[in-house]
Amino acid sequence: MISLRLEPRAAPARWLGLAVGPAAVVVTFILTLGFVVAAGASPIQAYRTFIVGPLTSRYDGLEVLVAATPLLFTGAAVAIAFRAGYWNIGAEGQLLVGAIAAAWAGTVVGGMPQVLAIAVMIGLGALGGAVWALGPALMRIILGIDEVVTTLLLNPVALLIVTGLLNGPWRNPVTQFPESREIAANAHFPHIIPDSRVNLGLVLALVLIAAAWFVLGRTPIGLRLRATGLSPDAARFAGIGVERIILGAALTSGAMAGLAGVSLVAGINFQLTDGISSGLGYTGIVVATLGALTMPGVILAALFLGDLVVGADSAGLELGVPSQLADIVKGALLLVVISLLVLRRNRIAIRRGTEAKGAV
Amino acid sequence: MNDTPAVELRDVTKRYGSLVANDRIELTVARGEVHALLGENGAGKTTLMRILYGLTRPDAGAVLIDGRPVAIHSPKDAIAAGIGMVTQHFALVKPMTVAENVILGATDGMRVRLDVAAAKVADAAERFGIRADPLARVGGLSVGEQQRVEILKALYRKCRVLILDEPTAVLVPQEVASLFAALRRLCAEGIAVIFISHKLHEVREISTRVTVLRRGAVVGTRTTSDVDDRELALLMVGRPTLGVQRPSAASAGAPILRVEALSATSRQGLPALRHVSFEVGRGEILGVAGVSGNGQTELVDLLCGMRSPSAGRIELDGTDITGSKPAEVVAAGIGRIPEDRHAAVVGELSVAENLALEHLSEFGSGPQLDRRALVRHAEELIQRFTIKARPDDAAVTLSGGNLQKLVLARVLSRDPKAIVVSQPTRGLDVGATEYVRGELLAQRARGAGVLLVSEDLDELLALADRLIVLYEGQIVGALAAADADPARLGLLMAGLFHLEPVA
């Protein structure tokens, strides 16, 4: 009998740290082959369309940046919370509430100068996300109630509010479609690259991620946050206000996720629609994990997943492979990455039953 | 009966990286004997027994039970081979009953017959004179009672070899006597007992033979009656023990830390500390004795700012610090060295970051953290406290002794007015132990007041100027170190009588 066991390595294998990303992509594609074949496509062609395809034309390449923009926000949102040991799994709901706030703000800032209009939208969107994150954070800090379940449960609630608004008071009076009125033209995020949909949201995301990188790594607050996440008891013992750190991280995370909603409303859709997120908040967890909860990692992971999303759309059009393949790959990729990270700390030991006999 | 040994270990070797925990160990244990495994902390005794019980996988070697080689890959295999083990941290499921714990893993059939199990437990308890209520919840039992449950567990599985890892560390002297009586009864039934200890007098009292381990290797096996303490000590340490001795002339100054009628409730909401009052003077070490779980944790937590009292007052140097948060306690001038070193250190952060963690605001330049200052600070302390580590090393990579030095460095470098320290040498080897004790005495000489909580009576007797004894959350005795001896402390720790009622 042959048995496989994981045995801890003396020190984490550094080379594996660098190899995890590419290795995970390869393993994931092998594991998800069956779905491509089931769809009647050639795997090689499908994955070429998937990954390389978007990078071969200017339009698709820029679309990758567009697709990556909300993921930069949600990925960073999740990473900040997770670093503080706060399991905010409510980025989806926080994004939606941010989008609601932005969609409302966008319709009332019509008379303002553009800079002010955009600032108001950003501010209200961030506030909306933070408000949605506040309840679970307070329940965790004051009542000791696990934030995983409360943040999760608020996701369907936020979605129901969106559809409730769109089917009720906000229904477009002209088209009668479940979508809100368009936001004022002066509230649109300006495009930063001509002939593309790449907009201010991308710049905002990168600036905030750079700021988060600085705060996490270079400031006392960042060190306190990291200590809180790694060992809340030791952090509290050392005099760190763990509750305040957690509250701060939760609200920052919520605000970041809310900004993802703003970037969609102000940069892409210009109105609230019920399919506005379609899981971008959950994908933020994939982005954050794939990026090892670091800010540079989040940028790379968001770009990669953006590439995947754009590729999946064209794979759907060109090869008849349903674009839901992207969702499968996201989930599988997440699982493969965390499994490979285990190998960084452990090696696989193969033992044959006979060999061990007689020995202890 | 024949002469085949109950247990034979051949050539057992276990390495952790470059450290050899067990180096080609040979050990033979006969039926019906108490075989002591003697050695310092870190000598490899526990590792060896974990290997025998299947909890640790050896790199090489063989185990023979009753002369036959057996493959032990897991505790399940060990149990099947007739081996039982009482680990140092009890392997009990606290929310379950005694009966459930005893039958766990040894149930027959699909259905659990709790009434049958309870009857069997009561029966075994009767036979070996080990009392336990089968239907009591384990979490509510005293440490001594929990130990009896562990022994019952092993006996229920019909073990013929019983390993006890430092069983007396958690017992008061009177409980030790009844444990020894039970062990003698087991031996009389032909059970082989392996008894891990680092205390000479216990080994002498209970064991038939003794094997001494030093740095992972066997340095000798002796018949206990043939050797004297000196020889055993020499074998164990490899040199005559010196130990740290408290300078006798204690010049305790004015009180620096005052505690008045302090009360607190445990996390379960039960009273854990009741009207505790004491003073620690400048240049004095006040020892707190007691069996664990009698309010020490709560007392230390209160003084460290980790919980709030339900009543009472804490004063440092005349300032009321009752109910202060950890940061305020530190700022007021209390140095805190907790029982669990990992509770003070964030393992994944670097040595430099951990050393600065209590005073981060001093390492900023504007909003930015001054990394160079952080490293400079760390290098200074690493040198002063001879920590074997670099500033960038993750704290988790440090050995127990170096980790404790890290905590000491963080605390003592601030010259605190008072120091609250709990179990400062638990799990450390002799060298590190001497270092830590020396540092505490140096603080005393500097004029700091030290509150030393320890379960190690030898440590308390060696360091403390005065002692108080906690029993069920109350001070049941206060005495000068000169008047204290283990027997007297033992009675107080067991709550057997009140030496002097404390107002």
Place this chain on the structure above:
Amino acid sequence: MTFVSDVAAATLRNATPLVYGTVGETYCERAGILNLGIEGTMYAGAFFGFLAAQTSGSLIVGLLAAIGCGIGAGALMGLLTVTFGTNQHVAGLGTTLFLIGAADFVNRLQFQGSQEQTSIKPFATVNVFGVDVLSQYVLTYVAFLVLVPVAWWVLMRTTLGLNIRAVGENPEAADAAGVSVAHTRYIALLIGGALMGIGGAFFTLAALGSFTLDIIAGRGWVCIALVIFGRWRIGRGVLGALLFAAVYALQLRLRLLPSWSGVPFELLLALPYVVVILALAVSGRNVAYPGAYLKAYRRA
């Protein structure tokens, strides 16, 4: 039917999938594994159960397929959290993302992704006792009369249950007592997964007879909350399920009242979720989690 008996019947019906999910999750968590794969497992059970029933023409085959899906999902969680020892939060969410993606993908391939599929003829209700309130699906009868008592009995009175509770509280102790921690956790995850699969299939094979996108709509998360609300006791968890289902049934009736017609029904639909969160706030304060909750076990 009166208003009251109407709501009561709907409560039992709506509680059924939650009972399966909550009991399944309780088994996982009592063994020390937070199974956030529950949402995806229920979703996959709903879809693949429906697909199998539709393809084979047999509801029983559909149910078995859902159970198989659940067991597969449990095995995946076991591989990730028991064998590999990965973070349980991430493993569970990844499992959910993967399973929902897989179901939606196959849905798209099979049915071209139309929002609502051709229906099947679902399980009929039976009326054993001749009382209208108890005119329920067999799966509902099984949930309350068989599953709940049996699940309790297995957990509290059998060797397996003892082992599950032990590995969830103190795996070191269980291991030292000769219980295989990995085995026991796998078994708990497989049982839990199978039950979650049935819970999901209840929607497609009994309540609706068709599959719609987002059919579970966070009810897996509700089950997680109910387990905490029930403090890991099956009986209390079931009470929580009834509470959610009662609020759900009530809001359905409220919609029909003329005075409520101005309120978008989605906001009423959100009500049960909010009630569960509030129930947690009242009853979930500083509860004692299983001792080894979220902790992978590996011998030192």
